[in-house]
Structure formats: structure tokens, C-alpha cells
Amino acid sequence: MHILTKEEMKKIDKLTSEEYGIGSEILMEQAGISIYNEIIKNFKKNTHFLFVLGTGNNGGDGLAAARLLYNEGYKNLKIIIIGNNQSNLFKKQLEIIKKFKFDNFIKYDKNFENHVSTADCIIDGLIGIGLKDDLKEETQEVINIINSKKRGIVISIDIPSGIDANTGKISKNAIKADKTITFGSYKLGHIFFPGREYSGKIIVAPLSFPKDLFSLSHRELVTSDMVKKLLPKRPKFSQKYDFGNVLILAGSSEFPGASVLSAIGAQKIGAGLVKLITPSSLSSSVLEHEPGIIYKSLNKNKFSLRDIDIISKDIKKASVIVIGPGLGRSNETMQFVRNVVEYSTSPIVVDADALYAVDALALRKNIVLTPHVGEMQRIVRTDEIDIRQNYDYTEYFAKNKKATIVFKDVTTTITNGEKTYFNITGNTALSKGGSGDLLTGIIAGLIAQGLNVMEASIIASYLLGRTAEIVSAEKTEYYTTPLDIAKNLYKALLEVINA
Numbered sequence: 001m002h003i004l005t006k007e008e009m010k011k012i013d014k015l016t017s018e019e020y021g022i023g024s025e026i027l028m029e030q031a032g033i034s035i036y037n038e039i040i041k042n043f044k045k046n047t048h049f050l051f052v053l054g055t056g057n058n059g060g061d062g063l064a065a066a067r068l069l070y071n072e073g074y075k076n077l078k079i080i081i082i083g084n085n086q087s088n089l090f091k092k093q094l095e096i097i098k099k100f101k102f103d104n105f106i107k108y109d110k111n112f113e114n115h116v117s118t119a120d121c122i123i124d125g126l127i128g129i130g131l132k133d134d135l136k137e138e139t140q141e142v143i144n145i146i147n148s149k150k151r152g153i154v155i156s157i158d159i160p161s162g163i164d165a166n167t168g169k170i171s172k173n174a175i176k177a178d179k180t181i182t183f184g185s186y187k188l189g190h191i192f193f194p195g196r197e198y199s200g201k202i203i204v205a206p207l208s209f210p211k212d213l214f215s216l217s218h219r220e221l222v223t224s225d226m227v228k229k230l231l232p233k234r235p236k237f238s239q240k241y242d243f244g245n246v247l248i249l250a251g252s253s254e255f256p257g258a259s260v261l262s263a264i265g266a267q268k269i270g271a272g273l274v275k276l277i278t279p280s281s282l283s284s285s286v287l288e289h290e291p292g293i294i295y296k297s298l299n300k301n302k303f304s305l306r307d308i309d310i311i312s313k314d315i316k317k318a319s320v321i322v323i324g325p326g327l328g329r330s331n332e333t334m335q336f337v338r339n340v341v342e343y344s345t346s347p348i349v350v351d352a353d354a355l356y357a358v359d360a361l362a363l364r365k366n367i368v369l370t371p372h373v374g375e376m377q378r379i380v381r382t383d384e385i386d387i388r389q390n391y392d393y394t395e396y397f398a399k400n401k402k403a404t405i406v407f408k409d410v411t412t413t414i415t416n417g418e419k420t421y422f423n424i425t426g427n428t429a430l431s432k433g434g435s436g437d438l439l440t441g442i443i444a445g446l447i448a449q450g451l452n453v454m455e456a457s458i459i460a461s462y463l464l465g466r467t468a469e470i471v472s473a474e475k476t477e478y479y480t481t482p483l484d485i486a487k488n489l490y491k492a493l494l495e496v497i498n499a
């Protein structure tokens, strides 16, 4: 499923009309029908509806849906229109609904609160992707009353009014919907917070947009289907060397646990061989969890430059290297990181402390950086933009650095600057030390099996998040730990494989 900006959506509207002859009126009627269909599935004819509509095409969709319901015997409908500048399609829909003898238009006055609190279902068609500038005061007031006085279900048309479709940001105020019915495809505002939260359950109504047109967007949502298609094959006629060799350079006497989770992640996702080389002897617990992991301790506190000689053979043999989790950030260790990255030509997953050496690294497409919010804000070296709300800056950064980036957040951005994937699986069970270390190992385990760094990052992010959802449904988001997630990774795998 592609994820569109409002400009891309408008372009697709235009092309659908001009190149394919399916005009805006038809699309609006279809939008109305899809809202109508969703409503009749869930509400009886005696339901009290309040349609709160603007005067643009978002409001026009609302008028079409209201008329279809009215025509089917849903008689408890009230419509309130906010604003004056009616779009042509809105005007037309208004004329049509009047021809159906609908006349229950109400004014915006002191009784509005009462209408809101007595409605079983409120349809929000105030503003869609046409939001411009800050919300007008009257609209803010209307939205405020809906959010605070509603008793029934709120359904937003296309996107909750007040949410910017390109960023998910709130403009002064926004409707908190239970459900959003959007058209064609997701918009970015549906997947970035707070828009994602304000949208509630999102339903995508396809309308008649030609599918090919969506590929004008280079951004996609990671889905179970996509993961299923990308999962590496495991042919019967195989042996361990066919599934790759993961070398993990991680840990220190101060942070021995991180490397353990990375190694387990790589092993559990199916890598042929996983070797953990770590400075301290404190990570030996890895063998209790997975005795198949090859474990080597250098019996010191942290990596330094001269360790390169000891591990150079391993670096050459590795089909993928993980560097970073739990390393610490001393100068010597950063020198070590730089040298490993320069020395190797294999794919490398650079995570955690190793990200602090990024400035000095010559990056390449098969290097994947996996920063969380703080690390990302630091490596882009600018405080001027909030990196969580600027996926295009992450894309720009990846392109510029010629690397692949997995920017880990509630919505994770996976990009090489040309293609971008967003993952939205996961929950707060993952907001705990160690989840990222596990992810790193899973990414590497997939690269070892022959996937490129983008493919591996897509699958790993999806599976990590989905496993967290599955495990926490049983054990709660409080209780679930990275190790629980590692041990249950098979549940998300099975769900994907059997879907």
C-alpha cells in the first residue's frame, strides 16, 4: 500500500479524471457510497446522525453519504455546514440532496453542543486534504465541542479535520475520530503521530483510481503480504553455509547484555552461523540461551584498534557484520569501529554506540544505520528540525550519505533515499532497553540469508513489532521483555507464513 502526500493524491485525482475519463463527480459519488456502506454495516435506521461539514470536497463527500442514507430510510439525519466558500462539487451535492427533499440543515449556534451530545454518530467532513494554514477560530471551536461533548462514534471522512495530511501534525485542534474512511491509499498524516492516533481505525476505500497511478509515490507501508513475499527461501537441498555467516562485534564490560540479544536475534531468524566476538567475558550467558552461537571473548573491557588483527579473518569470512550494541563510546572503540567499516566490503549493520562514529565513516548502500530518535537527531546534526516529523529529511540524509537508514520510532522509517517504507507494527512493550539490539540481530540474520539491507530491515521491523503485539496481548506491554519477544518471534513468522 502506497502512502501519499496530499500533492500526490491531488495529482492522482487529476490523472484519473484527465487521462482515464473518471471525473471528480464520479469519484465523489464513490466516496459517498463507501462511507454509506461502512455506516449501514454498523448502524440501524433509527440511529441519530450529525453530519458536520465544511464547504470543500470533503464536505461534498459527506453530503453524498448523507443523501444515500436518507434515501435508504435513515431519517434521523442532521447536517450542519460550517463556512461559506462552496466548491463546485459541494454546490452540486447540495442541490442534489435538496432534490431528495432533505431539509434538516441546522445552524451553528448555542444548540450545537446539544446536537453533538445527542448524536449516536458524528460524521466529520469539515476538512480533508485541503487544510491550509492554521485552523480558523470557528472551526477550532466546532472541533473542540465535538471532542469534548460527543457521546457517540465519530467517523472522519478522509482524514480527521485539523490533521495535516503530509505530517500528521495538529493544526491548533483536530477531530479525535474512532474511525477514518480514506480514499485510494493512506496519506502520510495517517501514519505519523499524532495523526495516527487521531485517525482511529483506518479504512481505505479504493474508489476507481487506477492502481498503477499510486506508484508515482516512492513510499509504502510495510504489510504482512510484503513480508511474506520477501522472506528468504529455505530450500531443502541446503546446508548452514547457504544461510550465511553473521559476525557480531558488540558488548563491553559495561554493557554485556546488548550483544546477547543481537546474537539471539540473528540465530532465531535463521542465519546459518552466528559468531559473537565481544571484549568482555560477561556475555557468556548467550550460550545458555542459544548454545549454537559461536562465542568468543577477548577478555578485556572494550574493543580497541589493535583487535582488528585478531578478528581480521572473521571479518573476511562474514557475510554480514553487526557492529555497535553495547560497545561504549571511548575514542579507542570508535577508532576500532571506523577501521572495521573501512576494512570490510560486506553488508554492515551499524547500531547504537557505533552510530557515534558515523561522521567519520565512508558509507555505502549495503551499510544500514539503525538509529533511535536520540541517535538520529544527533547524527543529522541539526536541532532546527524535529526529525520525528520530517521523514523527508531522513530520506535526504540517506541519499546524501549513500546509506540505508532504519530510523526507529513508533512509526519506523526505512529508506535509502530512493524508496521509503514505513513500519507501524509494535507497541510500548518495545520501549525498553534491548529491543533495538534484538532488531539489529534480526536484520543481520536476514541479510545473511541473501536479502539486501532494505528487504532485511523491512522484514525485521515488521516481525519485531508484530511479535511484541502478539506477546503483549497475552503478557501485557508492561511485562513483555526483549527476550520474550526473541523467544516468540516464531509466532509472527507463522502468522505471516500461514496468511
Ligand SMILES: NC(=O)C1=CN([C@@H]2O[C@H](COP(=O)(O)OP(=O)(O)OC[C@H]3O[C@@H](n4cnc5c(N)ncnc54)[C@H](O)[C@@H]3O)[C@@H](O)[C@H]2O)[C@@H](O)CC1
Residues within 6 Å of the ligand: 013, 023, 024, 027, 028, 029, 031, 054, 055, 056, 057, 058, 059, 061, 083, 085, 087, 126, 127, 128, 129, 130, 131, 132, 133, 134, 135, 136, 139, 157, 158, 159, 183
Ligand atoms: N477530487 C477528487 O477526486 C476527490 C476528492 N475527495 C475529497 O475531497 C477532499 C479534498 O477536497 P478540497 O480540495 O475541496 O479540500 P477540503 O474539502 O479538504 O478542504 C477545503 C475546505 O476546508 C476549509 N479549510 C481549509 N483550511 C482551513 C482552515 N485552516 N481553517 C478552517 N477551514 C479550512 C476550506 O474553507 C474548505 O471549506 C478530500 O479530502 C476528499 O475528502 C473525494 O471526493 C474523493 C475524490
Ligand SMILES: Nc1ncnc2c1ncn2[C@@H]1O[C@H](COP(=O)(O)OP(=O)(O)O)[C@@H](O)[C@H]1O
Residues within 6 Å of the ligand: 352, 371, 372, 408, 409, 410, 411, 412, 425, 426, 427, 428, 429, 430, 431, 432, 433, 434, 435, 436, 437, 438, 439, 464, 465
Ligand atoms: N511505542 C512503540 N511502538 C512501536 N515500536 C516501538 C515503540 N517503542 C519502541 N519501539 C521500537 O523498539 C525498538 C527500540 O530500539 P532502541 O531504542 O534502539 O532500543 P535499545 O537501544 O535499547 O536496544 C525500535 O525498533 C523501535 O521502533
Ligand SMILES: [K+]
Residues within 6 Å of the ligand: 058, 124, 125, 126, 127, 128, 156, 157, 158, 159, 160, 161
Ligand atoms: K475530515
